[in-house]
Amino acid sequence: xxxxxxxxxxxxxxxxxxxxxxxxxxxxxxxxxxxxxxxxxxxxxxxxxxxxxxxxxxxxxxxxxxxxxxxxxxxxxxxxxxxxxxxxxxxxxxxxxxxxxxxxxxxxxxxxxxxxxxxxxxxxxxxxxxxxxxxxxxxxxxxxxxxxxxxxxxxxxxxxxxxxxxxxxxxxxxxxxxxxxxxxxxxxxxxxxxxxxxxxxxxxxxxxxxxxxxxxxxxxxxxxxxxxxxxxxxxxxxxxxxxxxxxxxxxxxxxxxxxxxxxxxxxxxxxxxxxxxxxxxxxxxxxxxxxxxxxxxxxxxxxxxxxxxxxxxxxxxxxxxxxxxxxxxxxxxxxxxxxxxxxxxxxxxxxxxxxxxxxxxxxxxxxxxxxxxxxxxxxxx
Numbered sequence: 493x494x495x496x497x498x499x500x501x502x503x504x505x506x507x508x509x510x511x512x513x514x515x516x517x518x519x520x521x522x523x524x525x526x527x528x529x530x531x532x533x534x535x536x537x538x539x540x541x542x543x544x545x546x547x548x549x550x551x552x553x554x555x556x557x558x559x560x561x562x563x564x565x566x567x568x569x570x571x572x573x574x575x576x577x578x579x580x581x582x583x584x585x586x587x588x589x590x591x592x593x594x595x596x597x598x599x600x601x602x603x604x605x606x607x608x609x610x611x612x613x614x615x616x617x618x619x620x621x622x623x624x625x626x627x628x629x630x631x632x633x634x635x636x637x638x639x640x641x642x643x644x645x646x647x648x649x650x651x652x653x654x655x656x657x658x659x660x661x662x663x664x665x666x667x668x669x670x671x672x673x674x675x676x677x678x679x680x681x682x683x684x685x686x687x688x689x690x691x692x693x694x695x696x697x698x699x700x701x702x703x704x705x706x707x708x709x710x711x712x713x714x715x716x717x718x719x720x721x722x723x724x725x726x727x728x729x730x731x732x733x734x735x736x737x738x739x740x741x742x743x744x745x746x747x748x749x750x751x752x753x754x755x756x757x758x759x760x761x762x763x764x765x766x767x768x769x770x771x772x773x774x775x776x777x778x779x780x781x782x783x784x785x786x787x788x789x790x791x792x793x794x795x796x797x798x799x800x801x802x803x804x805x806x807x808x809x810x811x812x813x814x815x816x817x818x819x820x821x822x823x824x825x826x827x828x829x830x831x832x833x834x835x836x837x838x839x840x841x842x843x844x845x846x847x848x849x850x851x852x853x854x855x856x857x858x859x860x861x862x863x864x865x866x867x868x869x870x871x872x873x
Contacts, residue, residue, distance in 0.1 A: 493525040493866065496598040496620070498587060498612075500605060502534030505575050506793075507703030507732050508776050509604045510538050512626070512642075512670040516602070517547060519855040523863075528596060530587055532577050536704060536734030541756075550590040552583070576607035583608065584615035591619055599866055600624060603636070606796075610635045622866060629796055636660060638865070640858065642669045642779060643800045644848065661865065663858055669779035671853035674761035676783065684765035685785050688842070690835035694750075695725040698767035698786075700760075700777065701816070702793060703732030709791070709816045711737065713771045714744050714751065716824035722832065723750075728763045730754045769831060769838065771824070773816065774801040782809065783853070785846035787838045789827055791816035809845040 497517060501510035510531070517527045529542050532552040539549050554577050576583055591597075601616055604626040613623055613635040623636040628643045630651035639656060640663045641648070648664045656662070674681065697717060701709045710731060717727055729745055731738065733756040745753040754763065764770065764784040771789045772781075774797035781788055788810045792798045798815070805812035813819055813827060831838060850857070 493520075493523075493600065493863075494596065494598045495520055495525055495527045495600045495602060496591070496596065497527070497529045497602045498531075498605060498608065499529065499603075500532050500534060500575065500577075501536060501538040501703070501734075502575070503536035503704045503706065503734050503736060505534070505704075506775075507536075507538055507734065509626075510542070511703070512776050513602065513604050514542065514545065514547075515670045515672050516855060516858070518545065518672075519859055521546075523859065528594070528598075530590060532583075534577060538703075538734065541733075550587075550594060552578075552586050552590065574607075576605070580608060580611045581615075584612045587612075587616060588619055600862065602626065609633060624862070628800075630655060634660070638663065638862065640664075640668055642666055642776075642854065645799055645803055661861070663854075663861070666779050666782070666849045666854070668854035668858050669783075669849050670776070670855055670858075671779060671783055671849070672761070673853075675764075675780050676851065676853040681761045681765040681784075684762075688765075688768065688785070690768050690838040690842075692768070693724045695722075695832050696766055696768045697725055697727040698730065698763055698770045698772075699727055700730040700770065700772040702773050702775065702777070704734050704736070705731060705793075706736065707793075707817055708737045708740075709773075709793075709819075710735075710741060711744065712819070712821045713824065714741075714748075715821040716771075716828055717750075718748065719821065719825040720829055720832070722829075725832070726750050726752070728752050728754060728767065730757055730760065730763065732756055769828075771828070773797065778804060778810075779849050782845040782849045783851075785842040787811075787831070787841035787845065789813060789824070789831065791819055804845075804848075807844055807848075808841060809848060810841065 497513045499509050499513045501507045520527050528548045530550040533554045542549050598620045600622050601620040602624045609632040624638040625634050625636040626640045628641050633655050638661045699713045745751040764786050770786050773793045790801050790810045791813045801812045804810050
């Protein structure tokens, strides 16, 4: 089976889309599927990371007049069309040309990009057998055979009715969460999760705001922790290699022995397993955190993260503090102090969170269904 992923990462977009595609790609590779990526060379593109995992990547050049700003202050709804670095028609033409040049005919095209929709999919329809779209916005029409939205919302199964053909197979909810193997129940870190004690000191914190964190919420979280009256805490600070505030964060962590900085760490599951509370963003990290039964103070980095984060808080799986851009270190410190002193509430939150995801993760469930739908690739195809 041959698969092409069309996905981007950048300082503006972040790395979440690419990382969840990498998780799915590695699961496909384990089934002997031939996987290739197609990514545009935005600042912070992460193509080298894909290649370090053994995947070939078609590189679409960034058009200079449409470079993504590393200091973008636009909201997601205002800037998402600019994330592509080209028009949708231009991107489709470039992808088709690259496929033809590589002599690659995918059985499955996987698209994970907010700026791509029916126009792109319809153009690529003639160059692949089936199309899987990974989305969570439910805001534009699609021409696809499968749609994956791993988010949890009360109306989840109704959100795409007006955007999809009736025969499109939907995979909805965290039962299909694309968890890396280290986060599933059979992983080596799960015993640490089961042994977690919430009243133990020093209190272990984990801070992670995604791969880029343009607004530098990581620094705000550090300041909030340092404002705690109880000094008995330690914190792992996790950032991506594309974080534009790396130098500042290195300095902050060097000046406070309670802080340990991790850049592009491969050991996120282990850090979550030993933590007692996480401070961070929504998005795909929600499901990794839930798999680790880890309570969290959550803030949204973009409008699409708000509904699921708020609903998880309503269920009791986290505390949602609203948009990160509106939060101050003083308020975060107050909210943090409340939770650190309530081990029973943390335990309850951990229990709710762990019950929201399938212990085995969603990758294999998704691939089993796709395999049945795709069938066997015939030599003439």
